[in-house]
Amino acid sequence: MEGKTGEEMGKTLMTETWLRKHRLLYVGATRHPFIRSIRDGNIDLSSFKTWLGQDYVFVRAFVPFVASVLSKACKGSDNSSNDVEVMLGGMAALNDEIAWFKKEASKWGVQLSDIVPQKANQNYCRFLESLMSPEVEYTVAITAFWAIEAVYQESFAHCLEDGTKPPPELQETCQRWGNEGFGQYCNALRKIADRQLEKASDDVITKAEVTFLRVLEHEVDFWNISHGGT
Numbered sequence: 750m751e752g753k754t755g756e757e758m759g760k761t762l763m764t765e766t767w768l769r770k771h772r773l774l775y776v777g778a779t780r781h782p783f784i785r786s787i788r789d790g791n792i793d794l795s796s797f798k799t800w801l802g803q804d805y806v807f808v809r810a811f812v813p814f815v816a817s818v819l820s821k822a823c824k825g826s827d828n829s830s831n832d833v834e835v836m837l838g839g840m841a842a843l844n845d846e847i848a849w850f851k852k853e854a855s856k857w858g859v860q861l862s863d864i865v866p867q868k869a870n871q872n873y874c875r876f877l878e879s880l881m882s883p884e885v886e887y888t889v890a891i892t893a894f895w896a897i898e899a900v901y902q903e904s905f906a907h908c909l910e911d912g913t914k915p916p917p918e919l920q921e922t923c924q925r926w927g928n929e930g931f932g933q934y935c936n937a938l939r940k941i942a943d944r945q946l947e948k949a950s951d952d953v954i955t956k957a958e959v960t961f962l963r964v965l966e967h968e969v970d971f972w973n974i975s976h977g978g979t
């Protein structure tokens with residue numbers, strides 16, 4: 750064992766522990782009926798349009814959240830230059846994503862300026878705002894960031910697996926979050942979160958775990974919007 754790092758010895762990282770412990774909720778967030786209906790090709794297109802408009806609102810609120818995590822990274826850790834680069838890549842992708850939402854909305858006849866955020870969306874955005882407070886530790890914020898991205902990555906990658914038949918007009922959506930590059934980006938965020946969690950106090954670890962669970966719950970509620978939730 751001498752000279753080996755924890756990872757080489759197969760030490761279980763915190764995110765792995767949580768994904769096992771909270772498996773049911775994680776599966777609920779990543780295998781939601783909305784995602785299943787895309788994967789199986791029987792999605793009702795009005796649900797898709799609802800999701801599109803609501804997600805645009807969410808993504809706009811997500812940008813300042815990402816900026817706040819990036820700002821915390823600059824202040825904190827010794828590995829900050831790696832962390833900042835990973836997140837800057839995420840910011841660039843968000844710029845592209847907002848342009849994509851506009852293009853997609855016009856394709857589907859969704860008027861983005863008319864979107865009224867639904868209750869679950871408002872709650873999720875308010876939660877993001879609470880995480881932007883300077884009192885929220887970098888470790889807690891990066892855990893939330895990873896979880897938010899990972900849910901979308903895993904959900905849409907699921908729609909691209911062999912034997913699935915997402916409608917051709919939704920392929921691009923699935924690719925956007927289900928592609929390999931986005932998967933690698935999520936892994937990079939996860940590594941940062943695990944590294945931070947390894948050196949965190951019990952108190953911060955507990956806060957991060959609660960935050961992780963809140964993200965999963967908000968994601969489930971968000972998917973529910975497209976199925977007529979409010």
Ligand SMILES: Cc1ncc(CNC=O)c(N)n1
Nearest residue numbers: 804807808846897898901971
């Ligand atoms: C509700 C929700 N969660 C996560 C994402 C993925 N992050 C950025 O696009 C998203 N677009 N929407």
